[in-house]
Structure formats: structure tokens, C-alpha cells
Amino acid sequence: MSAGAETYSEALAAAARLAAEWLKSLPDRHVGPALTAHDLVADFGGPLPAEGMPPVDVVEYLAAKAEPGLMAMPSGRFFGWVIGGTLPAALAADWLVSAWDQNSGLRYATPAIAAIEEAAGQWLLQLLRLPEESDVGFTTGATMANFTGMAAARWRLMADAGWDVDRNGLAGGPRIRCFVGQERHETIDLGLRYLGLGQPTAVPVDAQGRLIPGELNRLLAEGSGPALVCLQAGNLHSGAFDPFDDAIQVAHRHGAWVHVDGAFGLWAGAVPEFAHLTAGMALADSWGTDAHKTLNVPYDCGVAVVKDSPALRSAMGLHTSYLVHDAEGPGDPFEKVPELSRRGRGVPVWAALRSLGSDGVAAQVRGLARAASLIAERLIEVDGIEVLNPVDYTQVSLAFGDDATTRAVTARVIQDGKVWMSGSRWQGRDVLRVSVSNWSTNTDDVGTAVDAVSSAFAAVRAETG
Numbered sequence: 001m002s003a004g005a006e007t008y009s010e011a012l013a014a015a016a017r018l019a020a021e022w023l024k025s026l027p028d029r030h031v032g033p034a035l036t037a038h039d040l041v042a043d044f045g046g047p048l049p050a051e052g053m054p055p056v057d058v059v060e061y062l063a064a065k066a067e068p069g070l071m072a073m074p075s076g077r078f079f080g081w082v083i084g085g086t087l088p089a090a091l092a093a094d095w096l097v098s099a100w101d102q103n104s105g106l107r108y109a110t111p112a113i114a115a116i117e118e119a120a121g122q123w124l125l126q127l128l129r130l131p132e133e134s135d136v137g138f139t140t141g142a143t144m145a146n147f148t149g150m151a152a153a154r155w156r157l158m159a160d161a162g163w164d165v166d167r168n169g170l171a172g173g174p175r176i177r178c179f180v181g182q183e184r185h186e187t188i189d190l191g192l193r194y195l196g197l198g199q200p201t202a203v204p205v206d207a208q209g210r211l212i213p214g215e216l217n218r219l220l221a222e223g224s225g226p227a228l229v230c231l232q233a234g235n236l237h238s239g240a241f242d243p244f245d246d247a248i249q250v251a252h253r254h255g256a257w258v259h260v261d262g263a264f265g266l267w268a269g270a271v272p273e274f275a276h277l278t279a280g281m282a283l284a285d286s287w288g289t290d291a292h293k294t295l296n297v298p299y300d301c302g303v304a305v306v307k308d309s310p311a312l313r314s315a316m317g318l319h320t321s322y323l324v325h326d327a328e329g330p331g332d333p334f335e336k337v338p339e340l341s342r343r344g345r346g347v348p349v350w351a352a353l354r355s356l357g358s359d360g361v362a363a364q365v366r367g368l369a370r371a372a373s374l375i376a377e378r379l380i381e382v383d384g385i386e387v388l389n390p391v392d393y394t395q396v397s398l399a400f401g402d403d404a405t406t407r408a409v410t411a412r413v414i415q416d417g418k419v420w421m422s423g424s425r426w427q428g429r430d431v432l433r434v435s436v437s438n439w440s441t442n443t444d445d446v447g448t449a450v451d452a453v454s455s456a457f458a459a460v461r462a463e464t465g
């Protein structure tokens, strides 16, 4: 039997209907899941039956059984970690990507995907005000985007020190000294570990988690040899941005490569009023960000941007090291990311950007920050609630007196299920962290968030007297 369109249509129609039902449930449902993974394994596990199941039944079964174990992450009332929902054009484009099923590593083999991703990459460079000659790669997320930027750094730093890392590996070569802010995201350490660069030196930060350039200068001056400095655009707790102008000047004076982890903060570059946050950011050598956070495309999608294209293509390509002239032109997609075979994950980025337009991207980022500051402004009015950061971007860290009370309020907010926010620890205190990352969060959702937190606090206070 040949697999014609009809073979697919029933299952796809069911998937579209079930997806629409899920999306329709988002404005009202309890945000947290009703069941744990432990409760759910029996529905999906056991011995794999010998008999198959028709595709449409597989889809129906999955949706019905998964439903109580889903977290309403794409809801406008989800403020946990830094997550982000899905723009309609991006979700629909992602479905097309699956149907097209293009192995997107080669420009020659999948020209449409290559052209779409190259265009999306150019748009991103313009929007985020990054050097236009940079290479752009679409990774699974910011962890791998940062890894990619730092892999290019490793290649360049080693080459400049006269060491062929591709041929010789790391052993016996010069040691790259790595510097990160004390409050970098832990996945930076993971990227360095993948690269065999070991544990980085943590540079002291200020009260909002921003790296202190004078401290970076002092630590760099303590040694010599190749150095990699990783800065941050967007602190998880305060939303703060490292002082790029000063820090990058210091780093470059010591000959260091500068990478910026801007998983959600790089997007501040798209908003003219946030220029003071990102000032100097474009002077770095590489940048990593997520498209599945602030831009709101479906998982998984990150973006690696590297100015030194030969370094990137040497680090990620399948050939031996590039000569500079080889790196002219757009190159093959596989030369800019860790994977060879992969889906066309830049296509939903193109769709998101095209549906918003440049004004729309700026408005979306501005709107997230505006909602965060509204939540902070209204909660600070409540006696006993502390807002621990100036809310310049999308993150708010709250405390409710002592740590035990903050933890109790966090548990209560999650249990009530009207919103979802993360409990965390920051600068020696327990905090309730609010991250506004969803395009659909509106003023009603802001009101719901404020009510949910203040009533949870009132309930905890009533219980503890």
C-alpha cells in the first residue's frame, strides 16, 4: 500500500482538533498538572503490545491520557522559570516543518529551509543590533547556543595561541582561562564542561547580580594566556544586564573572547527604550539566545550568533579548519550548529518575526517588561511584600519577610493554581520569582497574578497568626 495523503489526514485532523481543545483550555485551567509522572507511567508503560494501533487512535489516546499531566506553560498565567508560550504563526509553521520533514543540514538539499533560516538570521541580527557579518545557527536552546559560541571561542583562542585543537585535542595545549559572573546561568558551566574547559572562575557581582568590571580586570590580570569571558544579558532573578561597555573593554584589553548569554535578555536589543541595558553588547564576539523564550516559538529553538565566521565553521563544520576565504558566503547550516541532521527549527522563527514585524517584536518585549513592572508596582503596595529588584526588564523577585513565609506563599500560589511562579533562592534569601515571558499575558492575567500572590500571602499570614 502506498502512503497517500489519506493515510495521514485522519490522524492530522484529530491532532488539530485536540490541539485546539488544549489551547482553548489555557485561559481557565488550573495551571499546574493534576497528576505526577509517577501516576502517569502506567498509562504509557508496560510491555509494548505486539499489535499496532491505528494512527488516529494513537493520537486520541495520547491526548486523553496526557491531559491531566500537562502544565499550562503556554498560558498567559504561567510565570515560572523563563518559559514563553507559542505565537500562532510559529506554532502553525512548526507543524509545517514536521510535515515537510526536511533534513536541514545542507543548503543544496533543502534550499527552502536554508533560505528561510538565512532570512530569519538576518532579521535577527538587525532586530537585536548585532554585527551584520555574523553567522547565525539555530540550535535546540540557549544551552547549545552558548556552547556553540564558546566552541568557536575555543577554536579561535587555541588557533591564535598556535595550537591546532582539531588535530591535537586539548591535552598538552595552552589552558584557556574562563571567567563568568557569579550569577551566570549554570548551563554556562555545562557548556564549558562539554568543551573540556573545566570550571570557570566566578567574578564577583553587585546586588543585582551584575558582573563588576573592576573585579574582572583584577582576575584577568592575575594570570596570562588565552581567556574566555562570558557575560549575561538578563539575570534570572533581577533581569539585570552586565555592564557590557566596561566589561567588554576590560576583556578585550586582555585579549579575551567575549560571549554573551542572552537567553531571554538579548531581546532587549529590539526595544529602543532599553538601549541603556544593552549598551555595548554588540561589541562582544558571540551571543547565545533562545527563540522559545521571549520570542515565543515552540520548543525547541535557540540561536547562536558568532561574528568570527571562520572560527565557528571550523569548530562546527565537518571539514578540517577553514581558511578565512572559505568562510565567505552563507555556508551550510550544519557548519553553524552542533547537529548534522536536524529539523528546520529556524522556520518558526521566521514565521514569528514575519507575523509580528519589527514593531511587533519590540511591542511584545516591551509588553512583557511592562506587565512585570505592573505586577511589582501593585504587589509592593501590599504591606509585608518586598520587591527585591528594580524591575527594568521581565523578572521580579519577591520576598515575604522570612524565608519560611516566602516558601509557604510560593507553595500556596502553586497549589491554588490560578498562576504558576517559581520558588528560588537569590543572594541568600528565598524568593518567589515572577517571569513574564508569554506574549499572551494581558492585563487580566496581571490582575490574576497580583490577586493570587496577595491572597496566598494573606492566607499564610492568617494560618501562622
Ligand SMILES: *Cc1c(COP(=O)(O)O)cnc(C)c1O
Pocket (backbone or CB within 6 Å): 082, 140, 141, 142, 143, 144, 185, 187, 234, 236, 261, 262, 263, 264, 290, 302
Ligand atoms: C534558559 C536559560 C538558559 C538555558 O537555555 P535552554 O533553552 O534551557 O537551553 C541559559 N541562560 C539563561 C540566562 C537562561 O535563562
